[in-house]
Amino acid sequence: MNRVINTCLKKQNNVQTILFPRSLSTSNANFKTVQNSKHGSEKSSTGNAENYSFVMNLFRGQLEPRQVFPYPNVLNEEQKETLQMMVDPTNKFFQEVNDPAKNDALEKVDEKTLAGLWELGAFSLQVPQDFGGSGLSNTQYARLVQIVGANDLGVGITLGAHQSIGFKGILLVGTPEQKAKYLPRVSNGEMAAFCLTEPSSGSDAASIKTRAELSPDGKHYIMNGSKIWISNGGLAEIMTVYAQTPVVDQKTGKTVDKVTAFIVERSFGGVTSGPPEKKMGIKCSNTAEVYYDNVKIPVENVLGGVGNGFKVAMNVLNNGRFGMAAALSGTMQTCIKKAVEFATQRKQFGERIDSFGSIQEKIARMSMLQYVTESMAYMISGNMDSGSVNYHLEAAISKCFASEAAWYVCDEAIQIMGGMGFMKHSGLERILRDLRIFRIFEGTNDILRLFVALTGMQYAGSHLKELQMAFKNPTAHLGLIFEEASKRMVRKVGLSSPPAMEHLVHRDLASSANLLAKCFDSFGQAVEMVLIKYGKNIVNEQFILNRLANATFDIYTSAVVLSRASTSLKEELSSANHEKLMAEAWTLEATERVESYLKVVASGKHLDNFSKMSTISRNVCQAEGVVQNNPLKI
Incomplete structure (x- = not known):
């Protein structure tokens, strides 16, 4: 696991090797700049790149509100009209044409449904119109994906594997020639797939074995290898395939292996696929192994x-993760609707069960989780549409949160409905099976939590490096030294004050904003303490990293819902007071969880308990199962 995380951090775009505290790399150096815009302005007056990521700055104990407050409103009137024209037919299609139970039973998308989706343009939502697509923005795309997620996650994976990751690389980094050649084809009937995973490389993507060698005439690469668990793998005509290629290192002159992405057509020859995999859920989505035998790639x-x-x-993966939050917010809507329909009709002990406090708490929590997930999806898509390039941690959080929240919401819906929810005809059984994969694919939640924590800590560590350098030449950096010294002294005597947030939210949410504001300084102190204590070995302290990541999730989600609810109150929406209640309830409990996580990180008692759990795990693994004997000793 440690090798996996180190690999990810060394090679992840915008992330350099973590070396704390003596050789701290400055992660800010590689951030790209974009044009100024309301939410995505990431270029300072001096022309240097700035990082406006809310989460990255949180790791320095700083409030950076520009990508969270106010809540994004990025669609112009023309875009709204275009979206409205697509929402109604999409809803109608999934209500009248698509049959999720039939797709699940067939273990493939019904041919009539598949043809209808192509006709709707559902496979090319973000392809520019010049190439045969709809040219939708990320926010428009999120709205349609939410409808798909509310109806059939298996179909959602078929669509997403095609456009969210399958040909997304061509859309993002393809040459003009590549776009002109392939985008019209993936918009008009030719399926695409993203081919990365191999038997020996799940989360450790850098360890793939598939190879591509340049032919003697220099005109082709010859690819050999295989991929597993490829969504659309048995259907795709056009694939983005990742393979090891020999590359001359410019610094050493030695030839080393590096991963290269290729656009591969099945028609090149030598590309075959295995039978569809038998899966727990998303059964109608084609999942297959794909084999490459001396494939000639121009x-x-x-x-x-x-x-x-x-x-x-x-x-590609970072760019598409917000779509998962959008889809699963739709899934949660469906689960809540089913549970509420049942709860408001079912009577027990002479009363409707929606009057019972235990049921009310379930419905309230389900609703809050849906609200948080939906709010993040449109927050992040709005940031992306405004030009932000620093949204990777926020997108990772949205994927983790959405996949775990949707599982909880579906499970609670089944619990509310009791035996009726457990029956197949309720539809929740299928949804629960479909949901389980979302915590695994496109980056497992375990790896993404470590990614969030370690990337954020690296950014915080670069600040400590600046301070270290300042002390080497104090006369030239007196301002920085005195600023840091005064900050630490104020903290020591207990006079520090949290960053002001009241001006960022509606006045009715000021008290909730104050609760959240207190988390910033305490979180920054906790991160600094951990960096100083563990140095570069922090990568091995995954019990701590997971709790810092969880605290990050709670702080970011609270800020997002406070922002959205504030906008709703300001615009006097009919749901504003309801949203206010959800934002207040969520923030109160989230900030209490943050306080608990930070106490655990600093507590010797809990650190000792982490050590005990580590030992328990080693014992079980050594015994290849449960260690203790049956109490009957038989």
Whole structure:
């Protein structure tokens, strides 16, 4: 696991090697700049790149509100009209044509449904109109994906594997020639797939074995290898395939292997696929192994440059994660609707069960989780549409949160409905099976939590490096030294004050904003303490990293819902007071959880308990199962 995380951090775009505290790399150096815009302005007056990520700055104990407050409103009137024209037919299609139970039973998308989706343009939502697509923004795309997620996650995976990751690399980094050649094809009937995972490389994408060697005449790469668990793998005509290629290291002159992305057509020859996998859920989504046997790939089909495949893959995955939050917010809507319909009709002990406090708490929590997830989906898509390039941690959080929240909401819906929810005809059984994969694919939640924590800590560590350098030449950096010294002294005597947030929210949410504001300084102190205590070995302290990540999730989600609810109150929406209640309830409990996580990180008692759990795990693994004997000793 540690090797996996180190690999990810060394090769992830915008993330450099973590070396704390003596050789701290400055992660800010590689952030790209974009044009100024309301939410995505990431270029300072001096022309240097700035990082406006809310989460990244949180790790320094700083409030950076520009990508969270106010809540994004990025669609112009024309875009709203276009979206409205697509929402109604999409809803109608899923209500009248698509049959999720039939798809699940067939273990493939019904042919009539598949043809209808192509006709709707559902497979090319973000392809520019010049190439045969709809040219939708991320926010428009999120709205349609939410409808798909509310109806059939298996169909959602078929669509997403095609456009969210399948040909997304061509859309993001393809050459003009590659776009002109392939985007019209993936918009008009030719399925696409994203081919990265191999038997020996799940989360450790850098360890793939598939190879591509340049032919003697320099005109082709010859690819050999295989991929597993590829969504659309048995259907795709056009694939983004990742393979090891020999590359000359410019610094050492030695030839080393680096991952390169290729656009591969099944028609090139040598591309075959296995039978569809038998799965727990998303059964109608085609999942298959794909094999490459001496496949000749023209050199012009290298995507994103030789040796840059890992960056291409991470760019694709980071760019598409918000779509998962959008889809699963739709799924949660469906689960809540089913549970509420049952609860308001079912009577027990002479009363409707929706009058019972235990049921009310379930429905309230389900509703809050849906609200948080939906709010993040449109927050992040809005940031992306405004030009932000620093949304990767927020997108990772949205994926983790959405996949876990949706599982909880579906499970609670089944619990509310009791035996009726457990029966197949309720539809919740299928949804629960479909949901389980979302915590695993496109980056497991376990790896993404570590990614969030370690990337944020690296950013915090670069600040400590600046301070270290300042002390080497104090006369030239007196301002920084005195600022830091005064900050630490104020903290020591207990006079520090949290960052002001009242001006960012509606006045009715000021008290909730004050609760959240207190988390910033305490979180920053906890991160600094951990960095100083563990140094570069922090990568091994995953019990601590997971709790810092969880605290990050709670702080970010609270800020997002306070922002959305504030906008609703300001605009006097009919749901504003309801949203206010959800934002207040969520923030109160979230900030209490943050306080608990930070206490655990600093507590010797809990650190000792982590050590005990580590030992328990080693004992079980050594015994290859449960260690203790049956109490009957028989």
